[in-house]
Structures are given as C-alpha cells and as structure tokens.
Amino acid sequence: MSNHRDQPQPPAWPLLDEAVEAALRRAFADGSWGKYHGPNCHQLTERLAALHGCEHVVLTCSGTAAIELALHGLNIGDDDEVILSAYDFEGNFKNVLTVGAKPVLVDVDAWTGQLDVSQLEAARSPRTKAIIASHLHGGVVSMPDARAFADQHGIAVIEDACQMPGAMVQGRVAGSWGDVGALSFGGSKLLTAGRGGALVTRDAAIAQRIRVHTQRGNDAYPLSELQAAVLVPQLDRLSERNQLRTENVSRLLTLLSDVAGLRCFVEGAGSGDPRRAPGDPSRETQPGFYKLGFWFDAAAFGCSRDDFACAMRVKGIALDPGFRALHRTHARGRFRAVNDLPNATRADESILVLHHPVLLGTAGDMQAIRDAIT
Numbered sequence: 001m002s003n004h005r006d007q008p009q010p011p012a013w014p015l016l017d018e019a020v021e022a023a024l025r026r027a028f029a030d031g032s033w034g035k036y037h038g039p040n041c042h043q044l045t046e047r048l049a050a051l052h053g054c055e056h057v058v059l060t061c062s063g064t065a066a067i068e069l070a071l072h073g074l075n076i077g078d079d080d081e082v083i084l085s086a087y088d089f090e091g092n093f094k095n096v097l098t099v100g101a102k103p104v105l106v107d108v109d110a111w112t113g114q115l116d117v118s119q120l121e122a123a124r125s126p127r128t129k130a131i132i133a134s135h136l137h138g139g140v141v142s143m144p145d146a147r148a149f150a151d152q153h154g155i156a157v158i159e160d161a162c163q164m165p166g167a168m169v170q171g172r173v174a175g176s177w178g179d180v181g182a183l184s185f186g187g188s189k190l191l192t193a194g195r196g197g198a199l200v201t202r203d204a205a206i207a208q209r210i211r212v213h214t215q216r217g218n219d220a221y222p223l224s225e226l227q228a229a230v231l232v233p234q235l236d237r238l239s240e241r242n243q244l245r246t247e248n249v250s251r252l253l254t255l256l257s258d259v260a261g262l263r264c265f266v267e268g269a270g271s272g273d274p275r276r277a278p279g280d281p282s283r284e285t286q287p288g289f290y291k292l293g294f295w296f297d298a299a300a301f302g303c304s305r306d307d308f309a310c311a312m313r314v315k316g317i318a319l320d321p322g323f324r325a326l327h328r329t330h331a332r333g334r335f336r337a338v339n340d341l342p343n344a345t346r347a348d349e350s351i352l353v354l355h356h357p358v359l360l361g362t363a364g365d366m367q368a369i370r371d372a373i374t
C-alpha cells in the first residue's frame, strides 16, 4: 500500500475554490443550506437562462434525470423511437427504455467520434419522436444539420451538453440548439455540486409538462439550495476556465503532433489535421473539455489500449478508456440499429479520454503528459 501512495496522482477535483468556500459560508449564515426554498436556486436559474438564451430552466437532481425529464417533456413513451449515437453515455440509452420507447442507434463519424448526422435519415421511421445529440470528449455534433433534419420531419432534439457547459457550438451556446438542452453538475463535471443537473428550453409547453411531472406535492427531482449556492460562483469563472482549458488543449495537441497512434477528436477549421488548434478562428465553435478524446492505435504503440491506459495511470496521467458502445453491452432486442455500427465498434475498442482537471494546469503539465506518453 505504501508504494501506492508514492505514485504520482492526477490533479484533484473539485478545485479548492475560495469563491465556493465563501458561498458555503453565506449559505450557512443565511440558513439557506437547510431550506427547501431560498435565493440560490433562483439565482442559478436566472444565470442559466441568461447564459443559454432560454427562458425556461428546470433544475434537477442529475444530468441523467434531466434527460429523462426531457423525454417526458416531449411526451415520449410507448411505441415511440428515439435516435441516439451507438457511442454515448449509457444513461441516455437507459432513459429511452425507462420511458417505454425504443432506442435507435446510429454510427459515429470516423473522425470526430460524434453522432453521424448523415445517417439520421436511415434511422428515421414513422415512430421517431426525438434525437439525442450528445457532445462528447471535446467533439461537437453538427447541430445545424441535426436541427435542420429534425425540423424537416417534425422530430424534437434533446441536446446533451453535460460534457460542455458554456461551450460554443456552431455559433450558439451548447444546449441551446435543442428543443431541450441538458446539463450535469455531477461530481466529476466542469460545473460540480457533487450531484445535480438542469434543463433549458425556450418552449413553455415542454417546461410546463416537465414541471407537472416533477411536482408531486414536492419536487421529485430536486436540486438543493446548498448545491445551487456552490454552482453560482463556478458559473462566474466558467468562461475563463473554458478558455484556459482550450489553450492547454491547443498546447497539448501541438506537443503530441509527432506522436503516431493518437488522433484527437477535436475539430478545428475543417482542415482534417489533428495538429490544428481546437475551435475555429471565428470562435463559432469553442468546445468544452470535460474529457479530451483520442483514437488509440494499438499497432502504433505495440500494446493494447487498456494496458496503455493503466501505464498512464501509474504515471499520474488520467487517460482512461472511453465509454462502452451501447450495441455491444445491450441485448439486440432492446434497440434497433441502422447498420453494423463499425465506427462505434472501433470507438468501443480504441477511444481514450483525458480527464479535465489537468487542463487547468500549466504548460509544464502538458509537457509532462507528452513525456509520459512518449
């Protein structure tokens, strides 16, 4: 055990943030920490509404609950179908089943690892009610295409922005492209209260249906005053921290540019070159980095992805395998798929994700990642 403690550790999360400490003291002094209702949830709601340009915000107990509530808000249930990426957060798949609908899985783009919007038409049926568009690992789903497709066919979009609060996706704040957008405040996320989430929407009817579903004499999916208290000061710093993370991603990608066998997800100005800076110069797209995703080439490194990830952990670098693909972990009868999902299969086997806390570090920390990898 003792040599375990000697191993370098990745940077801790959450940060020791003095603004959070002050918020906790305020919540103690004004008693809001122990109340059902107080100023903090109200303030958080207003801030999220302003950030997303969405009038209606519902705070929830988690991001997973937010997606479930979004499905309820869209009246999705028995015999309906919901399209999502075969490489996605498992809770999204489970939520579709929870409301009684059928998940329809589409493949991911071979370069970006995101939902391949060119396959939406093949996935569509008369039962299709919604698309879950989930921005993952620093990549972004092409929202103008997803939105146009959905509008053409009268399908709703649930935009899962749990991995990139405050990011810019093709000119709009992540989450605000969807009929409903979802955020997470889970313990590892960029905005954290240990648990929690939120929904944003411009649609009063959707918001009303969600409220009717949650209000059962009390809020059945609540975010507490204490959670809201610690989130508000983090929102103050979100843009600055997103910027710093983006700069460090840029540095890291430059440092890794001559490393064969690791190809980053991040899309830049459309050059197809992984060495380009994240986002585009017009700042129409500035992704968020809860994780930074890479395609790992086992042949180039001469070891398996999982062995490589273990070796990185030993060196104190939080570079881990990504999600399991949904078609490989669920029985065939539970979903429909448009084809064999070859890219999602590859994603299942070869994605690595760098966890975000180190991205608030220094240029030296980025160099240390390169040194560990090489």
Ligand SMILES: *Cc1c(COP(=O)(O)O)cnc(C)c1O
Residues within 6 Å of the ligand: 061, 062, 063, 064, 065, 089, 091, 134, 135, 136, 160, 162, 163, 183, 184, 185, 186, 195, 196, 197
């Ligand atoms: C974390 C996450 C969620 C769920 O959030 P929780 O608050 O942990 O329930 C949903 N979708 C994505 C893409 C996530 O990364």
